């Protein structure tokens with residue numbers, strides 16, 4: 262992350278130079294990413310002096326979705342060219358007037374506002390940290406730097422990004438650290454502290470610049486491209502050091518100052534906070550290289566659910582109800598975990614669900630993903646673990662800064678900017694994801710059909726599905742988000758528990774219980790043999806009655822409570 266920050270700051274410098282150079286009084290045309298939604302923020306921004314009034318592509322899409330019917334394609338809509346005719350001075354005024362706000366949600370908002378193509382975030386963080394009142398405010402992604410007495414030392418201290426998804430205690434800790442510094446007169450004022458935040462050096466040790474060595478090429482052997490998305494390309498690679506496979510995601514476009522930068526950072530922040538869960542694609546590392554973000558993730562050998570759906574269609578088959586229930590249960594477990602950390606995914610769809618095929622139980626060489634302490638484990642395909650990936654849209658569940666995901670899976674309330682029930686938007690998208698896995702035809706992107714689904718009408722699934730399961734899916738896309746089941750509720754739902762097989766974790770638990778039970782029985786048997794032997798010896802010493810078992814007394818296991826239960830954990 263340090264290198265990433267370095268790289269981003271460096272690019273910011275470059276951008277600033279470009280924007281302030283006399284030759285730049287020309288029109289800047291830049292491609293916007295629809296999904297990133299920063300342009301929407303510009304339209305609804307509280308920045309009074311925001312001078313660009315064009316309707317954002319995303320707003321256009323929202324208007325389309327509300328004007329029945331329309332048929333534009335999402336991809337076309339997402340690639341819209343935005344023309345900025347304002348001179349750099351206007352751009353700078355936008356930067357100058359960024360309000361200083363506390364971190365977290367508002368910080369994200371600020372990031373986005375200042376991250377449009379007109380006002381690159383990197384530029385923002387480097388160039389102008391003054392409010393309209395001339396007050397200095399902190400760069401949004403820079404942590405407080407530990408003050409040092411040697412002013413020249415400043416230039417060597419790397420900046421650190423603030424993870425907006427970090428739990429509150431961490432942030433409080435940062436605050437107390439700041440207070441401590443102030444008490445120690447290390448900063449004369451909070452403004453000074455903040456000034457130091459933003460005056461962090463832009464040029465630090467840069468592996469790629471200084472050594473001209475690509476970490477990607479040095480550390481990994483690229484095997485093949487396994488995917489391509491809005492954000493970039495994904496490659497299957499072997500890490501030279503450990504010989505293991507990884508999925509490595511490269512951003513498509515240069516990052517600095519772009520909306521992709523923000524999405525990439527979101528993904529990294531979310532991964533870092535989420536840690537490990539069997540139903541969330543595991544993250545290993547991220548760094549910037551050649552102005553592109555690279556994210557090293559767990560490689561899922563079963564590919565995405567979308568790929569499986571396409572393959573099914575080619576083979577004229579569909580996932581059966583039992584498989585659908587298994588997928589739903591496993592993804593719900595991943596969502597339950599994400600939601601429990603106060604986050605929401607906001608882009609659940611088949612291409613963001615990944616499958617890992619493990620060898621049958623006992624032969625797993627991964628040692629990963631199969632064990633779960635989750636009491637709710639109840640799926641049945643022990644050798645297929647389903648995981649949620651692509652965290653590029655993750656945000657806080659209490660946030661007003663929502664980056665809409667794929668419009669085909671978007672809940673209506675999110676479109677209406679009602680963010681009261683964000684976790685339920687994930688449930689809505691999950692319901693439609695399962696319906697697609699069941700063989701339903703592609704979902705509409707807008708128009709009458711789009712609204713029809715948002716009224717709670719389930720797309721038709723071309724196979725016999727039990728009424729119970731159909732009703733559950735219907736509830737998941739209920740127009741009233743409050744009535745949709747929660748992820749936690751789904752994990753315990755009788756429809757998903759009833760008649761299903763067991764997960765690897767459950768089977769492992771049962772195996773351990775059986776092993777324990779066998780060991781106890783073996784112990785009892787051994788004791789019985791010893792007692793019998795002793796009895797024989799003593800009877801040979803002419804004490805005929807001593808070893809005769811008394812009525813009601815058990816010879817074996819007498820000290821063992823027979824009421825001992827081995828069923829804990831089921």
Ligand SMILES: Nc1ncnc2c1ncn2[C@@H]1O[C@H](COP(=O)(O)OP(=O)(O)OP(=O)(O)O)[C@@H](O)[C@H]1O
Pocket residue numbers: 487488489490491492493494495508510542558559560561562564565567568612613615650651653
């Ligand atoms: N960990 C992984 N294991 C296997 N395949 C992967 C993995 N990550 C990504 N892929 C493949 O690459 C594709 C794109 O990945 P991902 O969704 O992370 O990128 P994206 O650019 O954000 O895509 P989009 O914007 O379309 O959701 C996936 O649909 C999948 O086919």
Ligand SMILES: [Mg+2]
Pocket residue numbers: 490612613651
């Ligand atoms: Mg994706």
